[in-house]
Amino acid sequence: MITGASSGIGAEIAREYARRGVPLILTARREDRLAQLADELRARVPIEIISADLADPTAPARLCDEIERRRLPVRILVNNAGYGVPGRYRSKDWKTHADFLQVMLGATSELTWRLLPSICAHGQGRIINVASFAALVPAADGQTLYAPAKAYLVKFSEALSLENADRGVHVTALCPGFTWSEFHDVTGTRAMMSKLPKWMWLHADAVARAGIDAAERGQVVVVPGAFYKTMYCLIRHLPDSWALKLMGRNSGKIRKVD
Template sequence: MTEFDPRGTTAIVTGASSGFGAEFARRLAARGADLVVVARRADRLAALADELRARHGVAVTTVPLDLSLPTAATDLRDALDGVTVSTLVNNAGFGTHGDFIRADAAREREQIEVNVQALVALTHEFLPDLVASAGLRAGSAALVNVASNAAFQPVPRMAVYGATKAFVLSFSEAVWYETLATGLKVTALCPGPASTEFFDVAKNQDAAVGAFETAEQVVQTAFAALDRRRTPPSTVSGLMNRVQAAAVGFVPRGLVVRAVGRLGQGDD
């Protein structure tokens, strides 16, 4: 029997229209959770919902929503009409690539709004539900915040993205500690580059630093962490990515920034 057992509960997955989000939804449905899938692309959500209902017989609610809006968290709560949520996967996010001096200011603000503001607001909105659910049945509730291996060091040419993911990592680890006594499983998932649409959005393959994995491999790493009796506060996916994240702490910060900057060089 797995330690993380969401059968009969409801899970929210943001950014569920593709990549990690769609894979999280599939795995949660396979374990018997009803789903609330959130993203901007309504057609993608509808197709995913049809797939999950047919394959696993679970209830799936689709909520097309722009998470950069300041009211996104309360809008999502209102859309659920009183449903109690036991698991929240804050997966939605994106990155941009290029020197900050040339960045589009509105796009950088949107990146912060989605990667940080929405994640914090959704966590604050639903954390009481998650904690209450964890108290009803051990191993039934979880909070997964998708960070990145970019969280462990500054990332030149992805300055805002790296900073937002460092925030997600720090925030998640603090919430992990604050909820230790409740039984809620909390972890920050830190993947390296993966075969998803991320680099299409970033518009540059030079943004990739580290060993590529599939979305399935990354999400499997997250579930392996959730299945542990003591879920760790952060989870790095991929052996080489774990080595890289661990090594950063032993190297002077200036050298780390220079090394990452050289790896990320390329034409925009």
């Protein structure tokens, strides 16, 4: 099952799994986009679509009830649904932040909890949590909750990996950097982000393959792309105060901070 499967990395993960012959359950808010993707992939594998808005706290339970009603065994879970909230913390009302936290943390945690017995029952289960390179470096000014939420996914993945390794379950946190997708269109930062050099950008299909390959070999944290691997190594060796100051000087280039 892939959440947030209607576009971007989620859709490319669906396409990659379909190429590998894995039947799919696709979920997202936009049922029309899910239907289009299902029509594209149905010639390769069986596809089920279930629309759900994970900002609704009741959605994870209802989604899992529907999966059970259709008798769909889940061996692989991809927690991909997510977005960013542009601007500084007090520039948005609390409902906006609460919905964000529900999608990024609440829904991911609950879906994993509810589906884990099915995933473990297969003996070769996989969980991919789509985090971000932002989880691994000092937080930037703007989109205040984004990096903390993604850092949670990394630690969540590490803990789940240790807990379930003896059951044959591989858990992976996928941590891509800037990736060509609708993400920056939704946050209204496309014009700003387009000023960044093209070599800083990853393609969503390559990110999808990196995540799936990492899960298959049991790698817990994967950073796609040579540039981001190098940056991660460099930042890990900088004093925290230096790294934070460096991010502070450059936040305006990568975040909308008004």
